[in-house]
Amino acid sequence: MTIQHTLIKKFGFMLPKFLREDYSPYKCKVSVNGINYDFRTRRIHWQNKIKTWINTGKNPFIKPVECKTCLFDTRIPNIYIGADGICNMCMTYKQNFKQEILDSELETFLNTPREEGATIDAVVGFSGGKDSAVSLITARQKFGLNLTAVLVQNGFIPEPVIENGRKLCDKLGVELVVLDIDLAPYVKEMMDNNFKTGYPCYKCGDMFYKEIQDYCVEHRINRIIMGRNWWHWIEPEVRSTKWVTDEKSGMKLQIFSLPFVLQLTEHDIYQILDEFGWSTVKIHGNSTNCVLPGLVEYAVSQRLGYHPELQLLSREVITGFLDKEEAKHQLSEVRDNTKTLEKMVNAKLEEIKDRNNEN
Numbered sequence: 001m002t003i004q005h006t007l008i009k010k011f012g013f014m015l016p017k018f019l020r021e022d023y024s025p026y027k028c029k030v031s032v033n034g035i036n037y038d039f040r041t042r043r044i045h046w047q048n049k050i051k052t053w054i055n056t057g058k059n060p061f062i063k064p065v066e067c068k069t070c071l072f073d074t075r076i077p078n079i080y081i082g083a084d085g086i087c088n089m090c091m092t093y094k095q096n097f098k099q100e101i102l103d104s105e106l107e108t109f110l111n112t113p114r115e116e117g118a119t120i121d122a123v124v125g126f127s128g129g130k131d132s133a134v135s136l137i138t139a140r141q142k143f144g145l146n147l148t149a150v151l152v153q154n155g156f157i158p159e160p161v162i163e164n165g166r167k168l169c170d171k172l173g174v175e176l177v178v179l180d181i182d183l184a185p186y187v188k189e190m191m192d193n194n195f196k197t198g199y200p201c202y203k204c205g206d207m208f209y210k211e212i213q214d215y216c217v218e219h220r221i222n223r224i225i226m227g228r229n230w231w232h233w234i235e236p237e238v239r240s241t242k243w244v245t246d247e248k249s250g251m252k253l254q255i256f257s258l259p260f261v262l263q264l265t266e267h268d269i270y271q272i273l274d275e276f277g278w279s280t281v282k283i284h285g286n287s288t289n290c291v292l293p294g295l296v297e298y299a300v301s302q303r304l305g306y307h308p309e310l311q312l313l314s315r316e317v318i319t320g321f322l323d324k325e326e327a328k329h330q331l332s333e334v335r336d337n338t339k340t341l342e343k344m345v346n347a348k349l350e351e352i353k354d355r356n357n358e359n
């Protein structure tokens, strides 16, 4: 036992609360990827480093201390490492994960009746990428659901990706609906602030959910399937499904993370796609459908000191979807695509301007 541990045992009651108790990263209530890294976030980050130092005996102010199991380390404000070398995200996940809960969520999802007036069972949030493709295949073939694939075009999903997605839908006999959103003005604003005020994928996620939800309400569809590989909630228990009540109609919608519920791994995903005879279009970055993550990774990595997709991949390592070494490998190749990003965003802004002038 180290001196630190002996002292904590003896004088623990005198310590501040953050040193005495364990807590999840979500309890810290700070935004990820250094967005709005304000005084409060700095203080919490500092506390988590002190906590890590005392827990592990390793000084994170000199060198980041990494979790034994996942990719999280003390460069991330809401992460601390416990005495066992495991981060607070891994700790929370292990404590709160129960397979029975996921099984019952699947049962609820499959047994939910259609709303009156609905002509199909569920919408699949289809991005043209690997995970949502597998969700579409599984929901259609394994669960026998009648589906519509809804692809939200944020302006950064290449046409070949959409065409390739259309082939998959045709083969499954599923209608593909493409909805457009304008993400470029937001990307421009974030880019001009060196991504200190936001990360494009988070903004896109918000707009995406709103778009899909509106589509579902309009068509009276109460179930949405996502190709998400990790939890929707981690507290008080790990859950895969998010329930949303539409304000205007009062309709209750389930947003269901199919690969996570079935506990699929990345290996399973590629195997299912192989067997089905479909593959994704290869693009740079940690995405198999949208070019944005690969275009912004350099600028954000430069500012943060770590890859912005570390947050996502680490979650995928915690759930067992991805191997730690494989995840590290996927984050290792950072390319400076700043010029391409600027060009693309400006071209998109011109397009939007022209469209507005026409109307």
Ligand SMILES: [Zn+2]
Residues within 6 Å of the ligand: 067, 068, 069, 070, 071, 072, 086, 087, 088, 089, 090, 091
């Ligand atoms: Zn961890």
